[in-house]
Amino acid sequence: MNEKIPALKDRLHTRALVPLLILTIVEYEVFTFSKATVAAAKQDAWLSILIGAIIGSFIVYLFIKLTARFPNMSYFQYLPIVWGKPLGFLICCLYLLFWVAFLSSIFYESLLANKMLFLPQTPTIIPLILFALSLIWLVSSGLIPVIRFFQLLLPFLAIPLLILALLFTTSVKIDRFLPVLENGLLPVLKGSYCVLGAYQGPEVLLFAAPFFMKIKQGVKSSLLAYNITIFFGWSNTVAAIGILGVQNLNESVLPGINVVNLVEFPGFPVERFGLLLTLPWLIAIYSTLAIYLYLLCSSTFQLFNLRRRTWLIFIITAIPVTIAYLLPNEAWHEQLRLYLTVVSVPIVYLLPVMTLILAVVRKKGRTT
Template structure:
């Protein structure tokens, strides 16, 4: 397996941050988080997203500032410099546990999608094995090949979703967004929190920073990538409210699929638009699994001073796959997703900003 310590020989241009962040953030929940956001804010969920996007953009900007202080190190490496070895090690272990839970949830969602949309009679172990083996093959080559793979897949994710957004415009009913702020601002703020919680992924740039040339110049690319994913989520939520209405969203299992199935364009040569959502959905799930499996794998051998070996990758992959296989039911999965959403804000957003503030106070890392 190629050693990533040779990254200085093959660093990526800063523009590669766009596919990395877009495909790290977009996954199963981005197409269903409208349910949680709408449950909190009702028809004002669109406002929750705008507020959450502004807050999230500030966090992404600060992430670049943090990465720029330690341009040749990843997040786990300078956590122990900034916080001290015991606390830094403990925080890193918390991330590993968080990623195991997150990966277990997404692996389980691959089974759900297969049952709902593709091959409902196929045994659970089949899609799990296919995903696991293909991910092991990709992750074994290291982060740079993963990012280059993301660059190839980005158009197949974004173009169908943007086209769907155009189709939604002719079907949305404006009256379903009224009255604005019917229940005040607090539900909107709660919806903003849930929006941020649905967007795991921006912290990936803290681990990928050493693989990029001049990471300090990555503000524009990072903000572009983050807000592109926000725009895709915004389209999905506005369409869900304007087509399904709030009450139907709360009762739906997969609002994104329901919205697409209701699209009717008389005279249009295509009658079913499911592929425009399911293809990006599968791409989003696979790429998110790939990047987080890489982070989990590299984090394990980095924290515990192990040599990168394939048997470790197989073992690390087997843990979330096994959890997903023995997951008892969809209700428990929804509970896990809710906890992950709640804990994403402190783990993904607040801890890196606290690390930046502490690094500034303790004068750690580069100032410029």
């Protein structure tokens, strides 16, 4: 919350980028994957994800190059330097609006999962408020404690998802991926766009960079984290297509749960593996909400020169919570999610790349 940049000796090692990025990027995709990708590319969605991974990895590399030019500044601090104050301010406001919409979507998804899976008889506002209160407590402590918390959570997210990836291999039917490129390359490329739009989170690098030592050495950690999340999405999508089929997947609200409950492993004493998604979902949804709520609050305080106040954090948090609670039904949320997928690519990926290009052209920041 307008947090002071720590001294160099108190900053985190770039290895901490791995849990930060994984737990930021992996969120509701654990349950739904990128349904927009499957809708666009159909049985070739697995190929769309691989192409999207290559493009996304290159852009993440450029993000590190951008942060290395401004190692002691967050993204909002050097946007006005690169773009000029008026345009930089407008871009910052655009990010704030995007985060409000994104947080509203994630809060609604937590509400939906609680209603359908965990607490169907409980009024939806109760778990929503409990989620929000615990998040306020966490993000009020600052970014470094949040990242430390993510480091503790990472094994509990990654291990169940890796186990599921292995279990999926027993039930996937290869014929459901044929014929390859039936509709040509264009749907695959559209699917790749959806992949990039669905995996929000790499932009967190731009805001967290000042809290890390020698951020320019964080290329390997960042690429590793990004591609681990892509692997989770790829394995889940392959399983969904190979087990459910494209048509059933598109009609399903929570295909992740449906796929896991259909997995059969001969001789294994457990018949239903749906619980393997419960813990990763809780961790992923909570961590994504935590980091984006932190960004929304701290960036609002920084942009409008506000002092950190707990009551302001409550008010800021209440905005996406209220929007999520007032969404009429799942159809409205699906439209919101689709719009977010479309606008995420220019906001999350293209604007930072354009900022890097402009910084190089205008010779802003460090050049070595």
